[in-house]
Amino acid sequence: MFLLLIVIHEFGHFIAAKICKVRVNEFAVGFGPSLFKKKIGETTYALKLVPLGGYCAMEGEDEESADDRAFCKKSPVKRLFIVANGAIFNLILGLIIVGISLSIGSGDLLGTTTVAKFEETAVSSQHGLEVGDKIIKVGSRRVFTDRDLLYTFTNVENGELDLVVKRNGEKVALENVKFATEEVDGINVVKLDFWLLGEKKTFLNLVEHTFTTTFSYCRIVWFSFIDLISGKYGISAMSGPVGITATVGAAAKQNLLNILPIMALITVNLGIFNLFPLPALDGGRIMFILFEIITRKPVAQKYEGLVHTIGLVLLLALMIIITGKDIIALFVG
Numbered sequence: 485m486f487l488l489l490i491v492i493h494e495f496g497h498f499i500a501a502k503i504c505k506v507r508v509n510e511f512a513v514g515f516g517p518s519l520f521k522k523k524i525g526e527t528t529y530a531l532k533l534v535p536l537g538g539y540c541a542m543e544g545e546d547e548e549s550a551d552d553r554a555f556c557k558k559s560p561v562k563r564l565f566i567v568a569n570g571a572i573f574n575l576i577l578g579l580i581i582v583g584i585s586l587s588i589g590s591g592d593l594l595g596t597t598t599v600a601k602f603e604e605t606a607v608s609s610q611h612g613l614e615v616g617d618k619i620i621k622v623g624s625r626r627v628f629t630d631r632d633l634l635y636t637f638t639n640v641e642n643g644e645l646d647l648v649v650k651r652n653g654e655k656v657a658l659e660n661v662k663f664a665t666e667e668v669d670g671i672n673v674v675k676l677d678f679w680l681l682g683e684k685k686t687f688l689n690l691v692e693h694t695f696t697t698t699f700s701y702c703r704i705v706w707f708s709f710i711d712l713i714s715g716k717y718g719i720s721a722m723s724g725p726v727g728i729t730a731t732v733g734a735a736a737k738q739n740l741l742n743i744l745p746i747m748a749l750i751t752v753n754l755g756i757f758n759l760f761p762l763p764a765l766d767g768g769r770i771m772f773i774l775f776e777i778i779t780r781k782p783v784a785q786k787y788e789g790l791v792h793t794i795g796l797v798l799l800l801a802l803m804i805i806i807t808g809k810d811i812i813a814l815f816v817g
Contacts, residue, residue, distance in 0.1 A: 607677055608677055632704070
C-alpha cells in the first residue's frame with residue numbers, strides 16, 4: 485500500500501516533468517539495489533529491492549545544470565506545476581478510493597449527520613439533542629460528513645460539546661451537550677449514544693458523497709495538524725509506518741474492505757501534508773518558487789538546499805522517535 489501511494493505521488497511529478505519537457509534521468513520504484521533496470525529514451529526505469537517508496541530524479545532538480553531541459557532552467561510556473569503535481573495525484577487517487585469504498589463497502593446506505601435514534605442509556609438526549617436534528621457544527625468547526633463528526637468527537641474535555649443543529653429547517657444552538665466518554669490510547673473519546681440516519685444510495689448522491697468525504701479527509705488532515713501544534717494532541721497520538729501497518733492489519737482481519745477508507749485517508753494525508761510550507765517537503769519548495777514569482781529573483785540554490793537539508797534531518801528525527809514509540813506500543817499492547 486505504501487509503495488502504491490508513494491509511487492503515484494512520484495508519478496505525478498514524472499508526468500508533469502514530461503509535459504513541461506524536463507529531462508527525467510531516472511524513475512525508480514523502491515529503494516536500494518536495482519533488481520531490474522532499463523533505459524527507454526533519456527530515462528532509466530528501475531525496480532529496486534526495498535519496496536517502500538520510489539523517486540523521480542530530474543536533471544537540475546537539486547543542483548545547477550547547463551542543460552536547457554533541466555528543472556532549474558524552467559519557468560517558475562512550470563516548476564510550481566511539477567512540484568505540486570505529486571500531491572495532486574495523491575488527492576485524485578484518494579478521490580477514486582473513496583468512490584470505490586462508498587460504492588462497494590458501505591451497504592445500501594450512505595452516512596449523514598442526522599440523528600436517527602438514541603440508545604436506551606443515552607445521555608445527550610437529556611441535554612437538548614433530539615431525533616431528526618442534523619448536526620452542522622461542533623464547537624467552532626463546521627460538520628459536513630459523518631467522518632467530520634467522528635473527528636470532532638475525539639479528545640473532548642469533560643464530555644461536553646456545544647452543537648449547532650438544523651431542526652425543522654431552523655438553526656438551533658445547543659450548549660454544553662453532555663456525552664459519556666472513554667479513554668482510547670490516552671485520548672478522551674466521546675461515546676456516541678445515538679445512531680446516524682442512513683441515506684439510500686443513488687448515482688448522484690454517491691458522487692456528492694465521494695467529493696464531500698474526500699474534502700472531509702482533507703479537513704481532518706489540516707485540523708489534525710492544527711491540533712498537534714496547538715497541544716490538543718501529543719506525540720502519543722501520532723503514528724508512523726509501523727503504527728499504520730498495525731492499524732491496517734487489524735482492519736484487514738475484520739474485513740478487507742476496511743482497508744479502503746484507511747488507504748484513502750493516508751493518500752489524502754500524504755498529498756495535503758506534502759503541501760505544507762515545511763522545508764524538505766513539496767510545500768517548502770513551492771514557497772521558494774512563490775517567493776521567486778513575487779520578487780522576480782530566485783533564492784540561491786545553495787541556501788535553498790541548506791534549508792531543505794535541515795528540514796529533512798528534523799523530519800527524519802521525528803520519524804525515528806515516532807517509529808520507536810510505535811515499536812514499543814506493539815510490545816506493550
